[in-house]
Amino acid sequence: MVLAPLPFILPLVVVAALAGVSFVTPRWLVDAVSTAMAAAVAIICAVLLARSAAAPIVYAFGGWRPRGGIVLGVFFVIDPLGAGFATLVAALVTAELVFSWRYFEEVKSLFHVLMLVFLGGMAGFCLTGDLFNLFVCFELMGVAAFALTGYKVEERGPLQGALNFAITNSVGAFLILTGIALLYGHTGALNLAQIGRALAGRPAGGLVIVAFVLLTTGLFVKAAVVPFHFWIADAHAVAPTPVCILFSGVMVELALYAVARIYWTVFAGTLGAHSGALRAILVAFGVLTAVVGAVMCLAQRPLKRLLAFSTVAHVGLFLIGTAMLTPLGLAGGATYILGHALVKGALFLCAGILLHRFETVDISHLRGRGHALPFTGAIFAIAGLGLAGLPPFGTFLGKGQIEDAVTAAGYGWVTVVLVLASMATGGAVLRAGAEVFLGWGWPAEDPAAANEGDERESESGGPSGRTPPVMFAPALVLVVAGLLVGVLPGLGQAIAVAAARFEDQPAYIAAVLPAVTHAARHVGARAVLAPGGASLASVISGLVSAAGAVAYALIAVNARGIPTGLRAAGARLAGPPVRRLRSLRSGHPGDFVAWLMLGVAGFLL
Amino acid sequence: MSPLPYAVAVWLFLVGLYGIITSRNLIHLIICLAVVQSSTYVLLLAIGYRAGGAAPIFADIPLGTPAVDPVVQALTLTDVVVEATVTALLLALAVQAHKRFGTLDPDELRSLRG
Amino acid sequence: MLTVAQTVLLVLVALGGLGIVATRDPTRQTVVVGLYGLLLALLFFAFQAPDVALSALTVGTVALPLMLLLALAKVRQQERLREHQP
Numbered sequence: 001m002v003l004a005p006l007p008f009i010l011p012l013v014v015v016a017a018l019a020g021v022s023f024v025t026p027r028w029l030v031d032a033v034s035t036a037m038a039a040a041v042a043i044i045c046a047v048l049l050a051r052s053a054a055a056p057i058v059y060a061f062g063g064w065r066p067r068g069g070i071v072l073g074v075f076f077v078i079d080p081l082g083a084g085f086a087t088l089v090a091a092l093v094t095a096e097l098v099f100s101w102r103y104f105e106e107v108k109s110l111f112h113v114l115m116l117v118f119l120g121g122m123a124g125f126c127l128t129g130d131l132f133n134l135f136v137c138f139e140l141m142g143v144a145a146f147a148l149t150g151y152k153v154e155e156r157g158p159l160q161g162a163l164n165f166a167i168t169n170s171v172g173a174f175l176i177l178t179g180i181a182l183l184y185g186h187t188g189a190l191n192l193a194q195i196g197r198a199l200a201g202r203p204a205g206g207l208v209i210v211a212f213v214l215l216t217t218g219l220f221v222k223a224a225v226v227p228f229h230f231w232i233a234d235a236h237a238v239a240p241t242p243v244c245i246l247f248s249g250v251m252v253e254l255a256l257y258a259v260a261r262i263y264w265t266v267f268a269g270t271l272g273a274h275s276g277a278l279r280a281i282l283v284a285f286g287v288l289t290a291v292v293g294a295v296m297c298l299a300q301r302p303l304k305r306l307l308a309f310s311t312v313a314h315v316g317l318f319l320i321g322t323a324m325l326t327p328l329g330l331a332g333g334a335t336y337i338l339g340h341a342l343v344k345g346a347l348f349l350c351a352g353i354l355l356h357r358f359e360t361v362d363i364s365h366l367r368g369r370g371h372a373l374p375f376t377g378a379i380f381a382i383a384g385l386g387l388a389g390l391p392p393f394g395t396f397l398g399k400g401q402i403e404d405a406v407t408a409a410g411y412g413w414v415t416v417v418l419v420l421a422s423m424a425t426g427g428a429v430l431r432a433g434a435e436v437f438l439g440w441g442w443p444a445e446d447p448a449a450a451n452e453g454d455e456r457e458s459e460s461g462g463p464s465g466r467t468p469p470v471m472f473a474p475a476l477v478l479v480v481a482g483l484l485v486g487v488l489p490g491l492g493q494a495i496a497v498a499a500a501r502f503e504d505q506p507a508y509i510a511a512v513l514p515a516v517t518h519a520a521r522h523v524g525a526r527a528v529l530a531p532g533g534a535s536l537a538s539v540i541s542g543l544v545s546a547a548g549a550v551a552y553a554l555i556a557v558n559a560r561g562i563p564t565g566l567r568a569a570g571a572r573l574a575g576p577p578v579r580r581l582r583s584l585r586s587g588h589p590g591d592f593v594a595w596l597m598l599g600v601a602g603f604l605l
Numbered sequence: 606m607s608p609l610p611y612a613v614a615v616w617l618f619l620v621g622l623y624g625i626i627t628s629r630n631l632i633h634l635i636i637c638l639a640v641v642q643s644s645t646y647v648l649l650l651a652i653g654y655r656a657g658g659a660a661p662i663f664a665d666i667p668l669g670t671p672a673v674d675p676v677v678q679a680l681t682l683t684d685v686v687v688e689a690t691v692t693a694l695l696l697a698l699a700v701q702a703h704k705r706f707g708t709l710d711p712d713e714l715r716s717l718r719g
Numbered sequence: 720m721l722t723v724a725q726t727v728l729l730v731l732v733a734l735g736g737l738g739i740v741a742t743r744d745p746t747r748q749t750v751v752v753g754l755y756g757l758l759l760a761l762l763f764f765a766f767q768a769p770d771v772a773l774s775a776l777t778v779g780t781v782a783l784p785l786m787l788l789l790a791l792a793k794v795r796q797q798e799r800l801r802e803h804q805p
Contacts, residue, residue: 132680139687143694150698159702160711163631166695170638171625174618177645177684184677185652607721613729617736624740632745632790636752639783640736643759646775647732650766656721660767673767681763681771689778696790703794707801 003048004059004076007041007086007127008137011120015113022109034112035097038119042090045123049083056501056511058129069513071191077129077512080498081334085257086126088338089250092345093119095474096242099349102468103242103356111151118144118246125254129512131180131266132190134258138176138222142169145251149239161238165231172221172228179214182207183266192265193512196505200269212267216259223255225319226289229312233296236308241352241361244304248311248348249341253318256337260322260330260502268505275325279409282323287417290316294424303351303361303432307344310387310425314340317418321402324409331499332401335485335492339394342482343386347429349475350380354436356471363432368439377437379475384433386482388426390546391539394485395422397492399545400538415541423545427552434553610651617644631699631709635692642688646681653677728762735759749787756780 014037018030051057057078060066064073093115104111121141128134146169150162184190186207187198199208217228224232232252236244263271271278293313300306314336321333353376355361358369370377386393399418406414434440485491501507617640624637653674661675703709721729735755742748756779763772 132683136683136687139691143690146691146694146698150694150701159698159705163695163698163702163711166691166698167625167634167638170691171622171641174641174645178618178648181645181648181652181677181680184680190676609721609726609729613733616733620736620740630743630745632787632794633743633748636745636748636787637740639752640739640755643732643736643755646759646771647729647762650763650768650771653768654766658767660769662769678768678771681768682774685771685774685778689782692783693786696786700790700793700797704797707798709794 003044003051004057004078004127005061006044007048007090007123008076008120010041010044011037011116011123015116015120018109018116019113022113025109027109030109030112031097031101034116035094035101037116038090038094038097041119041123042087042094045083045087045090048078048127049080049087052078052080052083056508058512066191066194066513069194069197071189071194071513074133075129075191075193075512076127077193077508078127079501079508080494081502082126082257082261084334084338084495084498085250085254086123088341089122089126089246089254090119092246092249092341095345095349095478096245099352099471099474100242102470103352104240111148114144114148114151115243117141118148122246122250122254125258129192129265130190131183131192131195131262134262135173135176135180138258139173141251141254142166142173142222145169145243145247148243149235151240151243159238161231161234161236165235168221168228168231172218174218175214175221176218179211179218182211182214186211191512192262193509196266196269197509197513199266200505200509202270204267204270204274208267208270212263212271215262219255219259219262220285221255222252223259223315223319224252224289224312225285225315226292226312229289229292232312233300233305233308236304236311237302241304241348241355244307244351245345245348248307249345252311252315253337253341256315256318256322256333260333263325264503264505265508268503279323279325279411283320283411283414286316286319286323287414288316289313289319290417290421292316294421297425297428300428301363303354303363303366303436304348306363306428306432307347307351310428311344313421313425314344317399317402317421320411320414320418321398321405324402324405324411325503326405326409327496327500327503328401328408329405330502331492331496332398332403332405334398334499335401335495336395336398338495339386339396339398339482339485342478342485343383343393343395346379346383346475346478346482347387349471349478350376350383353471353475363435366436368436370433370437371439373437375472376475377433379472379479380433380437381430383475383479383482384426384429385546385549386479387422387429388546388549389422389542390426391542392483392486394482396538396542397486399542401492401496403538403541419541419545419548423548423552426546426549427556430549430553431556610647610654614644614648614651617641617647629710631702631711632696634711635695635699638695639688639692642684642691645684649677649681649684722765725762725765728758728765732758732762745787745791749784749791752787753780753784756783 014033018025018033022030048057057076059076059078061074061076066072097112097115100111118141121137121144125134125137125141128137146162146166149165150159180190183195187195189195189198221228236247239247290313293309293311293316297306297309297313300309318333318337321329321336323329351361353373354366354370357373358366360366386395389396389399399422403415403418406412406418621637621641621644624640625634628634628637653676655671655673658671658673661672661678699709732755735751735758738751739748739755742751756775759779760772760776763769763775
């Protein structure tokens with residue numbers, strides 16, 4: 001399969017070429033080449049997705065085939081879920097590059113170079129079947145992401161965001177590397193399938209558990225799981241808006257994908273006996289993340305920070321789905337990630353349009369000024385409803401699957417968290433939309449609160465009188481795609497089947513190491529047909545959370561009508577916890593790291 | 606295999622983290638990050654080491670001579686390169702932060718953000 | 720079993736790491752970083768990893784201190800500019 005390595009290699013080759021000739025190429029050429037490249041990668045990944053439907057595609061770099069069950073080279077092992085994720089990544093990068101045509105008045109080809117490196121790293125991360133390769137791709141996308149966060153350094157406010165992001169994520173990467181080293185010392189292998197085979201069936205020793213915790217926590221840092229989430233809002237506030245689409249939409253979720261991938265290829269055979277305890281720990285992390293994210297989301301005034309915390313809340317929901325360790329839960333997580341990425345991308349693009357037009361993303365400064373952009377407002381509102389999980393958005397489908405999965409696993413109460421978190425994030429977005437585009441609500445009584453963390457940024461170079469259609473188009477396409485995910489017949493089913501295959505460890509090992517594990521091959525046929533459609537209960541919960549979001553938004557912007565006493569009581573009730581949560585997020589990167597270590601310790605215990 | 610290399614790796618990890626947590630200067634902090642990273646070198650090499658093994662250069666030694674594991678050395682090499690990249694990027698960011706705000710103290714930088 | 724040289728170098732590296740963290744002045748730290756890089760390179764050599772030792776020598780004792788000195792020089796230059804034009 002000659003296509004297999006291309007999503008990783010192609011962007012990097014083009015990067016080298018672009019960087020080499022950047023001084024003589026005009027802007028339009030750089031734009032065209034990089035956009036075409038991202039689109040090409042998306043198409044290649046889609047082809048790989050189609051071809052991997054029957055069996056995983058195994059590609060050995062340099063033709064180093066395994067001999068006698070021992071893998072020497074680096075492998076790409078492509079299954080539908082990984083290829084699908086890579087397709088999503090490439091599609092978002094394409095949308096983002098199209099948006100950037102007009103978004104940045106002045107941009108050096110360095111931006112495009114970094115973006116393509118980012119794309120290559122993420123695509124490789126999705127497709128690789130090798131633990132150390134996973135780490136290298138992690139670092140590759142990490143370095144590109146740090147640089148992109150600090151891009152436009154000259155014009156922007158605090159660099160704290162980029163620094164904190166880089167430092168915490170680097171420490172996370174070291175944790176991952178330490179975990180890899182321990183696993184290698186234990187099994188003598190770096191290939192996921194080979195490690196999995198070496199560990200399978202044996203009771204998990206202390207070393208294996210420590211390695212698992214190190215790998216998982218390292219990835220959780222990237223996934224912005226509470227209490228490792230401190231970097232995300234800072235990074236989002238500082239990074240150029242088009243870059244935020246990728247951070248929120250796919251980069252953070254990729255880390256969860258890697259947790260699932262590593263668990264199901266390496267640890268499932270040995271940690272399977274402890275799956276009850278593991279499920280409880282992961283659900284606890286997920287619920288904590290969802291709750292903290294939702295609460296912080298409600299308390300934000302700068303639009304980009306608000307969206308960043310809504311991502312934190314949603315990561316918690318994805319984690320809950322994945323934590324069920326069942327095909328249905330994973331399928332729910334995957335569908336939800338797909339729907340969320342599209343909707344959240346559209347929201348960030350709307351924020352980008354506002355920033356481009358008015359040079360601020362603070363809701364208080366924007367009040368009512370969105371009147372001039374009715375079309376953007378409509379997209380923003382629809383995407384906000386989608387974020388709340390309104391049927392038939394993709395988010396609704398995924399949330400429904402997760403709800404079914406948690407009920408099946410005996411965690412029925414988590415459904416409440418799911419509904420409330422999507423209600424809160426959707427409500428916060430809708431409220432912001434009503435204030436910005438309709439001018440509803442009242443000016444902030446406390447101007448100091450409105451200034452928190454915001455900077456009057458001008459990343460696009462001067463306010464502009466009109467917004468070019470090429471900036472609307474990607475947002476519209478993303479919202480429509482988010483809707484299509486929910487209504488496309490058979491998609492939920494297909495993802496459920498892909499998830500069942502993803503969790504089939506013996507089949508994965510048999511595909512990578514054919515000769516030795518021949519006996520295990522018949523297990524591969526055990527592709528469980530899980531229900532993929534939407535149940536009535538999930539339709540109801542979707543409608544409830546969307547209605548709740550609208551209701552919250554209406555109440556919040558019309559809060560004048562509520563008796564002052566009631567309002568004050570609400571503020572008194574909500575104030576201290578929010579303030580405490582805020583004060584935890586000091587700007588010192590050292591504190592982030594301290595929290596990180598605390599989290600590791602908690603996980604180990 | 607003696608536990609000393611592992612102990613040193615853990616020690617370096619913790620000492621570096623302590624440095625990061627207590628640092629008052631961004632450049633100092635970035636170097637502490639490099640110390641944390643160096644712990645992974647020590648760990649990797651300790652894992653690959655075989656007592657009495659020769660360097661994994663198979664040009665002019667007789668067949669069957671014990672050698673240390675070359676894979677971890679390749680990993681360490683990659684790690685060293687990664688470190689150089691990340692450190693360079695972080696230093697550039699720190700210099701930019703100083704250029705804008707005139708301080709390298711993370712706490713002061715924070716107070717400037719309002 | 721570890722040889723004497725390996726043991727001594729491991730202990731020295733451990734002390735070197737502490738030294739870097741304890742040196743709070745970045746300019747002095749640069750010197751310690753160079754020494755630490757040299758120690759690491761020797762350690763790799765003792766652990767039969769000559770190629771890693773060579774790259775660690777280049778990065779740890781040359782590139783890293785050089786980058787640090789450049790960053791510090793830049794910072795100092797900016798501080799001088801700031802003093803001239805308050």
